Amino acid sequence: MQLWLDILSWILLSGGGLFVLIGGIGIIRLPDLYTRMHAASLTDTMGTVMILVGIMVQAGLSLASFKLAAITVFLLLTGPTATYALANAAMLAGRHPKDVEMPPDLPEDLRL
Amino acid sequence: MIGLYAVIAKPNLMKKLLGLSIFQAAVFLLYITLDKVEGGTAPIIQPGAVDQLYSNPLPQVLILTAIVVGISTIALGLAVVVRIFEAYGTIEDDEIQRADSQE
Amino acid sequence: MTVLFGMFLLTLLVISAIGIVRARNLFVAVMLTGIFSLLMAANFFILDAADVALTEAAVGAGVSTVLLLGALALIPPNENRSKRVRWLVVSVVTLTAITLGYATFENPRLGDPEAPVHQHVAPWYLEQTPVLIDIPNVVTAVLGSYRGYDTLGEVLVVLTAGIGVLFLLGLPGAYGGRKTEDVARGRTYLSHHLVPQVVGQLLIPFIILFALYVQFHGEYGPGGGFQAGAIFAAALILFALIQGEREALTLIPPRVLVVLMATGALLYGSVGVLTMLLGANFLEYGVLSSDPVKGQQWGIILIELGVGISVASVLLAIYHAFAARGR
Numbered sequence: 001m002q003l004w005l006d007i008l009s010w011i012l013l014s015g016g017g018l019f020v021l022i023g024g025i026g027i028i029r030l031p032d033l034y035t036r037m038h039a040a041s042l043t044d045t046m047g048t049v050m051i052l053v054g055i056m057v058q059a060g061l062s063l064a065s066f067k068l069a070a071i072t073v074f075l076l077l078t079g080p081t082a083t084y085a086l087a088n089a090a091m092l093a094g095r096h097p098k099d100v101e102m103p104p105d106l107p108e109d110l111r112l
Numbered sequence: 113m114i115g116l117y118a119v120i121a122k123p124n125l126m127k128k129l130l131g132l133s134i135f136q137a138a139v140f141l142l143y144i145t146l147d148k149v150e151g152g153t154a155p156i157i158q159p160g161a162v163d164q165l166y167s168n169p170l171p172q173v174l175i176l177t178a179i180v181v182g183i184s185t186i187a188l189g190l191a192v193v194v195r196i197f198e199a200y201g202t203i204e205d206d207e208i209q210r211a212d213s214q215e
Numbered sequence: 216m217t218v219l220f221g222m223f224l225l226t227l228l229v230i231s232a233i234g235i236v237r238a239r240n241l242f243v244a245v246m247l248t249g250i251f252s253l254l255m256a257a258n259f260f261i262l263d264a265a266d267v268a269l270t271e272a273a274v275g276a277g278v279s280t281v282l283l284l285g286a287l288a289l290i291p292p293n294e295n296r297s298k299r300v301r302w303l304v305v306s307v308v309t310l311t312a313i314t315l316g317y318a319t320f321e322n323p324r325l326g327d328p329e330a331p332v333h334q335h336v337a338p339w340y341l342e343q344t345p346v347l348i349d350i351p352n353v354v355t356a357v358l359g360s361y362r363g364y365d366t367l368g369e370v371l372v373v374l375t376a377g378i379g380v381l382f383l384l385g386l387p388g389a390y391g392g393r394k395t396e397d398v399a400r401g402r403t404y405l406s407h408h409l410v411p412q413v414v415g416q417l418l419i420p421f422i423i424l425f426a427l428y429v430q431f432h433g434e435y436g437p438g439g440g441f442q443a444g445a446i447f448a449a450a451l452i453l454f455a456l457i458q459g460e461r462e463a464l465t466l467i468p469p470r471v472l473v474v475l476m477a478t479g480a481l482l483y484g485s486v487g488v489l490t491m492l493l494g495a496n497f498l499e500y501g502v503l504s505s506d507p508v509k510g511q512q513w514g515i516i517l518i519e520l521g522v523g524i525s526v527a528s529v530l531l532a533i534y535h536a537f538a539a540r541g542r
Contacts, residue, residue, distance in 0.1 A: 074418075081414040172264045173357045177369045179270050180441050180526065183279050184376030187533045190286040191383040194537070197289065 005057055012054030020047040033090055037083055044079035048072070224258045245283045252276035265437040266354045269429075273445040278530050281452055285537030355433045359515035366518065367483055370525050374480045377529035381473070384536040415457040422450035430523045434512070440519040444526025451527075452534050464535065472532045479525025486517045 019042060026039025052072045056065040228251060235247045252275030259268035358366050426447035433439030455463030 074421075077414055077418065081411055084410045172267050172354050173362055173365075175264070175267050176270050176354070176358060176439075176441065177365055179267070179274055180369055181372050183274050183282075184373050184529075186279060187282055188376045188379045188383075190282060191380040191533075191536070194286055194289045195383050 009054040009057040012050045012057065016047050016050030016052075016054060019043065019050060023047060034087060037087055041080060041083045044083070045076065048075050048079070220261050224254055224261070228254050228258070241287055242284075245280065245287055248283065249276050249280040252279065266352070266439065266442075269437045269442045270445070273442045273449070277449050278445050278452070278534075281449075282530075282533060282537065285534060289537070352434050352436060352438075354437075355439050355515065355519070358439065359518055360511055363487075363518065366522065367487070370480045370483055370522055373526055373529050374476055377476050377532050380533045380536050412457050415453055419450050419454055422453070423447060426450060426523075426527075430519065431516070433519055434515060440522025441526055443519075444523040445530060447523070447527040448530035448534070451531050455534070455538065464539065467531070469532070469535065472528050472535070475524060475528035476532060479521045479523070479528065482521030482524065483518050486514060486521070490514070 023039050023043030026042065027036050030036045030039055049072060052068050052075075056068045059065040059068065231247050231251045231254065235244045235251065252271060256268045256272035256276060259271055426443045429438040429446060430440060430443030433443070451463070451467070454466070
């Protein structure tokens with residue numbers, strides 16, 4: 001049983017690390033602010049959740065794993081909110097996504 | 113070291129402040145590094161564990177104080193920079209010196 | 216293993232430090248400073264300094280970044296590129312670096328238990344704390360009791376910084392002559408973005424709860440007054456960011472804030488005076504209760520409370536001073 005738990009947490013931790021790596025590559029290679037935020041949010045959610053669940057499996061059912069679950073919930077709440085706020089701030093500051101086709105009949109105040 | 117360079121060389125006042133904070137952080141790191149004991153753990157006494165090796169708590173206390181003092185200094189420095197900007201219109205110190213010598 | 220992590224983190228630290236110095240846009244520099252603080256906190260943690268890591272994370276990566284951004288809103292965002300390399304500065308810095316590097320060869324090996332720094336007072340602290348004070352967190356014990364004077368001085372430094380910032384920038388409604396009504400109404404901030412508002416309002420009570428937990432748990436785990444004060448200030452700054460400056464200033468009026476700043480320091484000092492009145496020396500907590508150990512614990516709780524109140528209100532006041540100016 002312990003072996004299965006270890007294998008599971010090993011898979012989760014490596015998977016989490018892989019997602020963080022993918023997110024990092026994405027931030028560098030993607031062309032635009034908004035697409036980069038997609039990559040960053042990948043790190044935030046998948047990477048964090050997998051790593052923390054991997055640690056939780058290692059810790060067993062205890063106070064530590066409860067605290068880790070609370071941290072996961074907290075991060076899942078704040079991460080996407082931060083991404084939203086960032087995207088909104090960028091939009092307000094005037095940075096528009098590139099290569100976006102506006103339909104010609106869109107009212108003026110909805111245009112980017 | 114990088115912090116020291118930033119404080120002296122960069123004419124922009126804001127950069128000077130940031131360099132100061134880097135400088136401070138480096139000093140903190142030096143202190144805390146001195147204080148680690150191999151195989152020790154954080155100096156919070158576990159009930160019932162005897163012969164547990166702890167890392168030295170003393171530099172940690174000093175650094176705790178130093179961090180808070182550091183941020184107070186940075187805050188005050190920022191206020192000064194803001195006022196200077198309002199008074200001179202710039203925060204590059206060569207321009208400020210020029211403005212001063214032309215008074 | 217520690218060395219490996221440490222080297223990795225140190226490399227990242229150096230890279231971000233170079234980035235801070237070279238970044239032309241000050242906003243980028245401030246963000247890199249936040250990352251730098253977070254890396255510092257991680258570094259402290261793997262060096263077994265849990266309290267310091269918590270403080271650095273809360274104060275350095277959290278509140279300090281907010282204050283830098285607040286100041287950044289008031290000054291030009293870019294720095295003029297200096298056109299020539301200043302050889303004198305480079306040579307001075309290199310000379311200093313070489314001297315310091317040479318000096319570190321004399322240092323004891325990392326983690327050496329026989330090093331001088333571990334020999335004199337530290338073992339005494341570690342052995343005597345269960346006997347004299349009986350709280351598990353030795354750092355808080357040293358901070359609050361053995362080195363209580365230092366902490367009093369620190370609270371006064373924080374208070375002085377707050378007073379200084381208020382002198383320079385002024386709070387609307389308290390000092391500086393601006394009226395609270397002149398401050399921009401709430402809608403200029405995040406308040407009309409629904410997602411941060413909802414999530415933020417959901418989180419603020421938990422953040423405050425956590426701040427109180429850290430405050431009162433400072434004796435049993437990492438924590439204590441400074442961290443709790445910073446976290447509490449962060450919660451209220453979040454409120455100010457979401458609801459708007461005007462609402463935040465109505466929630467805690469500037470006059471109350473100024474009084475709170477002094478109250479923290481006053482609490483600390485009065486504990487000391489109280490012990491004097493009870494017949495012992497200044498800040499000798501043993502006389503606060505019939506059992507000297509309990510007295511020590513009471514003393515530490517009270518002064519940590521004073522520290523927390525002071526730090527929270529000073530940080531909040533400084534934030535308001537920056538945020539309410541020029542809007």
